[in-house]
Amino acid sequence: MGGESVFLLSLLFLLLSSATACDRCVHRSKAAYFSSSSSLSVGACGYESVALDFNGGFVAAASSALYREGVGCGACFQIRCKNTKLCSNGGVEVILTDFNKSNSTDFILSSNAFMAMARNGMAQEIKKLGILDVEYKRIPCEYKNHNLSIRVEESSRMPNHLAIKFLYQGGQTDIVAVDVAQVGSASWRFMNRDYGPVWSTTRAPAVPLQFRMVVTGGYDGKWVWAERAVMPAKWRAGSVYDMGVQITDIAQEGCYHCDAEEWK
Numbered sequence: 001m002g003g004e005s006v007f008l009l010s011l012l013f014l015l016l017s018s019a020t021a022c023d024r025c026v027h028r029s030k031a032a033y034f035s036s037s038s039s040l041s042v043g044a045c046g047y048e049s050v051a052l053d054f055n056g057g058f059v060a061a062a063s064s065a066l067y068r069e070g071v072g073c074g075a076c077f078q079i080r081c082k083n084t085k086l087c088s089n090g091g092v093e094v095i096l097t098d099f100n101k102s103n104s105t106d107f108i109l110s111s112n113a114f115m116a117m118a119r120n121g122m123a124q125e126i127k128k129l130g131i132l133d134v135e136y137k138r139i140p141c142e143y144k145n146h147n148l149s150i151r152v153e154e155s156s157r158m159p160n161h162l163a164i165k166f167l168y169q170g171g172q173t174d175i176v177a178v179d180v181a182q183v184g185s186a187s188w189r190f191m192n193r194d195y196g197p198v199w200s201t202t203r204a205p206a207v208p209l210q211f212r213m214v215v216t217g218g219y220d221g222k223w224v225w226a227e228r229a230v231m232p233a234k235w236r237a238g239s240v241y242d243m244g245v246q247i248t249d250i251a252q253e254g255c256y257h258c259d260a261e262e263w264k
Ligand SMILES: *[C@@H]1O[C@H](CO)[C@@H](O)[C@H](O)[C@H]1NC(C)=O
Pocket: 033, 034, 035, 039, 099, 100, 101, 102, 108
């Protein structure tokens, strides 16, 4: 019982703390770029080379307010620079894959994403500037060729210890709770967030496994169920398993101060 109420309290806390972010508002900040691409192939969210498959390699490291101790991993943002001579109106769409606690910028973009903010022919100009005034807002992630998926992490030591990483999380939501059960069983066990998109349990049920997640969506949390056998009996560490569902929800926090604000 104790465990359950702690779980519910932390769930409530997570829902409340994500509800205060108002991240679909337009924010003003600065953005820079990574001069070496090696920093992006690692990344605090642990996506490693999979990140290059997310969005044409248009990825970003973000400040702690956006990284949110890893809850922000996989979130999508539209960013444009404010110099209308050099920068296009639409800007660029990036996925958060890393943390960078720079004082002066909210984002450090992959260099291809940074240059993609430019008008035609202006990419080298903005690269020379190196750091730009930008506007940004959180947008829904769209994966046309992927369902929400899990990667079984190498740290998994079945039968007891299971660690998974979520990939290709659509919508504009956070995953705030994850349960796992043997296929056909109603005996769900909750998993804990290790960091970013990685969740684990030391009380894994017997394989094959099904999963259900609570995501922030609408004005509340909602369950997303992957009722199929997502993780087969003959699973392999490092393999990616399709959950057969995708998230398309948009979390609707009350952002009164910006609800009328348009990005023209
Ligand atoms: C943050 O980004 C800067 C600029 O690219 C880089 O020099 C620094 O190493 C990064 N810090 C971390 C913790 O990745």
